Amino acid sequence: GVGLILLGYSVTWAAIDWIMSIEPDWFSSIYGMMAGSGEFVIALSFALVAIIGLRGYCGVEDEAFRRHLANLATILLAVDIFWAYTAYSQWVIIWEENLRSEIGWYLERNSALWRAIIATIVVVHLIVPLLTLVWTRAKRRPHLVRNVAILLLLGGMLQTWWLVLPPFHDWGLAWRAPVALLALGGIWLWLFLWRLEHGGWLAADAKPHLSGVKP
Numbered sequence: 001g002v003g004l005i006l007l008g009y010s011v012t013w014a015a016i017d018w019i020m021s022i023e024p025d026w027f028s029s030i031y032g033m034m035a036g037s038g039e040f041v042i043a044l045s046f047a048l049v050a051i052i053g054l055r056g057y058c059g060v061e062d063e064a065f066r067r068h069l070a071n072l073a074t075i076l077l078a079v080d081i082f083w084a085y086t087a088y089s090q091w092v093i094i095w096e097e098n099l100r101s102e103i104g105w106y107l108e109r110n111s112a113l114w115r116a117i118i119a120t121i122v123v124v125h126l127i128v129p130l131l132t133l134v135w136t137r138a139k140r141r142p143h144l145v146r147n148v149a150i151l152l153l154l155g156g157m158l159q160t161w162w163l164v165l166p167p168f169h170d171w172g173l174a175w176r177a178p179v180a181l182l183a184l185g186g187i188w189l190w191l192f193l194w195r196l197e198h199g200g201w202l203a204a205d206a207k208p209h210l211s212g213v214k215p
Contacts, residue, residue, distance in 0.1 A: 011032070034086040037086055045150070045152040048069075050196075052143075067140070114162060117161070
């Protein structure tokens with residue numbers, strides 16, 4: 001419980017210090033909450049992909065698995081809606097104030113390319129999960145939940161790039177950003193799989209199945 005409280009504060013500070021500070025003349029009081037909820041969506045989506053992918057190794061009863069999966073999918077949808085609320089609230093507040101010192105942040109992200117990315121984020125990060133996971137039967141279908149979680153991971157990646165890249169005006173970052181994602185993400189995934197296999201997270205009879213899984 002204490003760790004979750006510290007995580008909430010540290011995520012907010014990190015979002016302000018690592019991302020919002022790229023543009024030091026601009027400030028939003030809801031920015032940390034928006035970035036933190038987006039990270040929560042990414043983390044829970046990855047967890048669901050991992051859980052669904054490993055369910056065959058863990059000896060879980062199918063009905064029990066579907067019931068717990070529906071609960072996790074409900075939490076994922078709730079957090080995703082909260083993320084959309086914070087992102088929309090930030091935009092509405094800045095749009096209503098219409099201050100020169102604030103609207104530049106959105107104008108910089110209003111080119112044709114970034115508008116297309118915004119539309120993609122809205123579809124994969126909100127509309128598809130909202131129309132899919134709102135149904136109880138859908139939340140109990142592992143393959144459907146997995147596919148929605150993968151879309152949310154894609155949407156989270158695009159949102160991060162939309163937050164970070166526009167102020168640099170350097171199209172060279174267009175190839176460096178995916179390379180950095182693959183490099184750092186590959187290292188993290190390797191550590192995750194290593195911990196999964198050697199850290200006692202799985203039952204002993206499930207480990208042999210993962211012995212050949214290497215990133």
